[in-house]
Amino acid sequence: MVRWLYVLLLGVPAAYIAEFLHASPLVIFILAALGLIPLAGLIGVSTEALAERVGQSVGGLLNATFGNAAEIIIGLAALAAGLPEVVRASLSGSIIGNSLLVLGMSMFFGGWKYREQRFSARQTGQYASMLTLAVIGMAIPSLLATVGESTQPGDKIIQGNQLHQMSLGISVILLLCYVAYIAYSVFGVRAAQGDLATKGSHKADSNKDSAGHSSDTHNATVERMSTTPHNNDKSSTEVKKQDKGRFAGLSHQWHTNIWFPIGLLAIATVITAFMSELLVGSIEPLTKQIGLNPFFVGLIILPIVGNAAEHFSAVTSARQNHMEISMAITAGSSIQIALLAAPLLVLAGVVIGVPLDLNFSLLEVAMFALVAGLYSIISLDGRSNWLEGLLLCAFYLILAVGTFFTPA
Template sequence: MTRWLYLLLLAVPAVFIAETQHASALLLFVLAALGLVPLAGLIGLATEVLAEHLGHGIGGLLNATFGNAAEIIIGLAALGAGLPEVVRASLAGSIIGNALLVLGTAMLLGGWRHRRQLFSARVAGEYASMLALAVIGMGIPSLLATVGESTQPGSAVVRGSQLHLLSIGVALVLLVCYVAYLAYSVFGVRTVREEPVAGTETAKGKAGMAVVAHELAYAQVPIGEDDLVAPQRTQGRCFFGSIYTLWHHSLWLPLLVLAGVTAVTAFVSEILVGTIEPLTHQVGLNPFFVGLIIIPIVGNAAEHFSAITSAMHDHMEISLAITAGSSIQIALLAAPILVLAGALMGSPLDLNFSLLEVSLFALVAFLYALISLDGESTWLEGLLLCAFYLILAVGTFFTPS
């Protein structure tokens, strides 16, 4: 995690102080959003260190499971506040943001530095196919409700309690698919390892293999230049050197940090969610905009930075793995968990997305597949993806609440 993220940790005590002083909703919202960024990064960092201790398979499972922990926590807080529409928008926004904003920024900055970046079209095609299947499965309840309304005027095929039961059934199926996804990608069940094709430029050989998953598990926090020189800088300082040694050679410290940061994230998420409705009345901020744009950026900022850093180091395949893997985890893990949790909490969450969100799902799957066809990317492609995301953000900002 980079130094500027550590500086943002100052927003965490600030938001608790502001809460006790009954500060304005806008100030609480800004401080909570800033505080969640480094907290999400610390969850990923602690998970990565635990993965080093527990081995490749268990480590990959931890990375895949906790990759979207911050978003799940925020979603649970929103369900507790009775805001299922914000949760649906945040799920859609995470998938859309990964494919448009994060991948676009990675391609833009990486392409500007390296002009053209190559990656394995076949491996990227596997990401694209899994992403398409995942988002289609998550959007099926919406399609059934919409088709019913169009073919039977005044009566949908699924509505109310039926739609809720359908969403629970789809959530269970998606969780089974997630287990299969982990078995294939993390543990390599019934997969074939292949050597990189001769003459193919890959990210130092990281993504030219047939096994998709080991990269998805370990590409969540790629190693950058700052990470490589950090141990050398701390060796000459006794205190920081001992902290570094304890952090990387003990199991209890990462576990303690993971538990503590998760608890703090839950409290800050409650404060953030609690300001959404006051902001709607005081500032006129659209809850749909908060869910679709702001919450996904806040919950995944550290992971987004990792994808962009990888592209700038000419590891475009790692960026593709991070963006696709995060979107797949949202569809196959985060969404089902929130649907089932909503049923238990008495705040039903149906997978009945709006027509705009379902259309964007289809567009994201199409764009991801289209980008992977030629096995290369340029800064112009990244710019166009970012521009489309900006148009979407501006459009939802001015949508009446």
Template sequence: MKWFNLLLIFLPVAVVLEITGGNPTLIFVSAALAILPLAGIMGQATEQLAVRAGSTVGGLLNATFGNATELIIAFFALQAGKLEVVKASIIGSILGNLLLVLGLAILLGGLKYKEQKFSVKAAGTLASLLTISLIALSIPTIFDLTARSVSPDLVGQLDVNLSEATAIVLIIMYVCYIFFTLRTHKDILSNADEHGEHEGPLWSVPRAVGVLAGATVAVAFMSEFLVGTLEAATSTLGLTEFFVGLILIPIIGNAAEHAAAVLFALKNKMDLSLTISLGSTVQVALLVAPLLVLLGLLVGQPMNLVVTPLELVAIGAAVLIGNSVVRDGESNWLEGVLLLGVYVILAFAVFFYPVA
């Protein structure tokens, strides 16, 4: 994936355009393209540190930085007050990981191998976590729909209060999940340790830390450019902010991780592919979403977890079909087509969704 790094040319392009007051759409596109390789570099640096740190600390590092790029982008959108974009990016990540990434991995892996097998126990554990995450994320929306008929004047603040309480519970659940996988039941997801089959030379710790810090700073600047030009760019490109949040931002933020899941499937390592796609989904639901709610308090942008009925139905459908595909411990190319088909239909629905 070294060719991916060629996109780094858009980093200075975005900076020059921003400094010289260039076209907002060009700044938006340049920043988005620059984030793609930067996310990959962050992942590479994290992996280098994980190999050096050992399986337990390494697993924790991978879990912590797995969705760092997307969290940074969402944070700048949150700071700018684009709460609906932030919430759409959370839902979009779940949909992207469960339908687009898993679908591509299963399809391309299935075209190369007639049938691919993976651990039923590991897949079942992640599928259960996904179901619980869906229920937890659905409650604020259901609460909002029912509470409006009882107390329409107070429901806005009540939504925020419930979301903050839900965020704390979700983070506690995530900590328990990490402890479960890294301590008490690490044999269940032991295949994830195959990430230790590191290819290429090992970096020194200072180099890995330096690269991670540098890439994180660069992603922060590009994210600020991206969010700052979002309104003008979407108007020029004929897209809605809802579409950008639900479809584009998750793809931009997770492109490197997505590519890794597909490459592992092509190597017939479906356990690793599932660990990446499903594990990333669990992290978004149990860590990224609640962190953004709590960060909203710090930056003076109170955010709730109430989503549109379309988004609620979409994640419900994604979790349902994702569960049905992974429960039997084997996959084929047709299942990949089904996952991708659902994602494309949802993408069309979001594209045609009317702007308020």
């Protein structure tokens, strides 16, 4: 994670101070959102550090488990606050945001620098097919609830308790699909030899999680970005040497002692839980104060907050001409939302006592189909440019403006 993001950690104590002083819900919401951005990044950094120590297979499983930890924690806090509509909107917003905003920004900044970028159409085609299947499974309850058997005279649309029970059953199936996905992509169970060879030699290989991250590649990318501009600057080099000596002991412990990343992961997760509760607690007062639509908060704002560090990783990879990594991050994160985060939150609703079903609005279902189709089309030729990225971002902004002006 880039260093300037750590400055946003000041939002954590500032949010609690604002809460103690009974500040405006808008102020609390903004401060809590800013504080959550680096916390999500710290969860990712500590998970990657653990993955390097425990080996490729177990590390991949860790990354797959904690890849969307921030979104799951925020969703649990929203459920506990009795806001299932916000949870559903945040789930769909994460999928839509990854496929439109994040991928669009990656293509724009990468394409602006390199004019045209190329990636493996075969590999991104596999991500596209998985993404399509994942969002279809997630959207089935909505289709059955809205159209279902209502085309037959005398039949009733599925609703109420039946819809919830159906969502529970589908959630279990989706989780089983996720287990199979991890078995294939992380542990290579019955995987084709060509796919395993690709994983072994590709730039985004050894520690790639289910969201398509590669800790080795990304860390090297960030390191190159931080050092390259100062290669010819002697004063900067001296400062770096001093910093290296000053933090040599801590850095050594971080790279050799497994308890350091475990401790950081535990602390970041706990603080994220508290900050998520504070953020979600300000949603209802905020919507009443300024008339903001809760659907807009869940669809646009919460996914951006929960995925901010991951979004930066995708854009950084594109800027380093690793467009395949960016494509993998965007598709893989959406797959993880559909196959892991959504089913877990549905099952957690039973424990919390707030029923959550997978009955998304027709707009969200249509967007699922659209983003899956767009990702498939983009991956066909194995090329991208800045104009494609700009249009994807513009489409996302159109959606954001439309939901912003939708009556609450």
